[in-house]
Amino acid sequence: MSIPLIDLSKLTHSSDAIRQNEIQALDTACREIGFFYLVNTGISAELMSALMREAKRFFNQPQAVKNAIDIKNSINHRGYGNIGEEQLDEVGHADWKETFDMALDFPRDHPLVAKYPNTYGPNQIPSDPKTLEVLQDYYVEAFQVAQTLLTAMAQALKLEDDFFTRCFQNHVTVLRMIHYPPRPVSEHDNGAGAHTDYGCVTLLLQDQVGGLQVKNRQGEWLDATPIDNAIVVNIGDLMQRWTNDEYVSTAHRVRASLPDVHRYSFPFFVEPDYETNVECVPSCATETTPAKYEAILSGDWIQSRFDATYAYREKV
Numbered sequence: 001m002s003i004p005l006i007d008l009s010k011l012t013h014s015s016d017a018i019r020q021n022e023i024q025a026l027d028t029a030c031r032e033i034g035f036f037y038l039v040n041t042g043i044s045a046e047l048m049s050a051l052m053r054e055a056k057r058f059f060n061q062p063q064a065v066k067n068a069i070d071i072k073n074s075i076n077h078r079g080y081g082n083i084g085e086e087q088l089d090e091v092g093h094a095d096w097k098e099t100f101d102m103a104l105d106f107p108r109d110h111p112l113v114a115k116y117p118n119t120y121g122p123n124q125i126p127s128d129p130k131t132l133e134v135l136q137d138y139y140v141e142a143f144q145v146a147q148t149l150l151t152a153m154a155q156a157l158k159l160e161d162d163f164f165t166r167c168f169q170n171h172v173t174v175l176r177m178i179h180y181p182p183r184p185v186s187e188h189d190n191g192a193g194a195h196t197d198y199g200c201v202t203l204l205l206q207d208q209v210g211g212l213q214v215k216n217r218q219g220e221w222l223d224a225t226p227i228d229n230a231i232v233v234n235i236g237d238l239m240q241r242w243t244n245d246e247y248v249s250t251a252h253r254v255r256a257s258l259p260d261v262h263r264y265s266f267p268f269f270v271e272p273d274y275e276t277n278v279e280c281v282p283s284c285a286t287e288t289t290p291a292k293y294e295a296i297l298s299g300d301w302i303q304s305r306f307d308a309t310y311a312y313r314e315k316v
Ligand SMILES: O=C(O)CCC(=O)C(=O)O
Pocket: 178, 192, 197, 204, 206, 212, 252, 253, 254, 265, 266, 267
């Protein structure tokens, strides 16, 4: 089985036949592999390359400048993460990558910050205003893509159109920049260890270097070879739980960079409001397959995954 391709523009097409056909293809992809390429996203090639350019500039700054916004100083997980700070595969080795995370910025006096200080709060921002502007523009456009996708998924699952999107009033969607620098020769070869994502869906923009691999149901690692201007989408654990395991959250990893190659990627982790009650969607439970999981608040789930340092276990 290979990684299917979905055309976002067809998911909202005025022709019923074209739209239904694409929603069906999306549904099949979510059930069978939990990964697909998304094309015609509406995000301009210019914005994608601007993001790539700003990431290079950001990570190329002196270490002290990046450390000034170290994620370790943010209780709500925003800012810069140095090489070795994250290990996605508990049986492997720390990931050879540096990161930057941002989400919606909530002022410290916002009631949600008082209630959930580890989830909501201010960003730690890059000092260059151009970098921030591009990150914010991309965040807005990627979020539009996410809303279209989540609407189509609701339609595929025979739910109200806004079943998922209405849970994004105070959402905690994270835009991450990742830099996989050239690495010294070592027997420890992961760029990012095998893991599943813990949120709803992830939209990943990657450069042309390659290295992302997806484990299919046969247990084979497939290369998610870069396609120009396409975004790689995958289902996360929260969506798998929400759909009673109908939609699958699939293990993936990034092979180590080559000794002289830099790789950049931009996951957009789409995660609903903390207080979203995640319980089996009505169309995914039947008499023969009743709901498998207790209802849980989305934020409690995400936090439990954060807290279990090495919990990003490969499941497939
Ligand atoms: O860099 C990539 O291609 C994938 C990164 C990833 O899977 C993650 O950060 O969850």
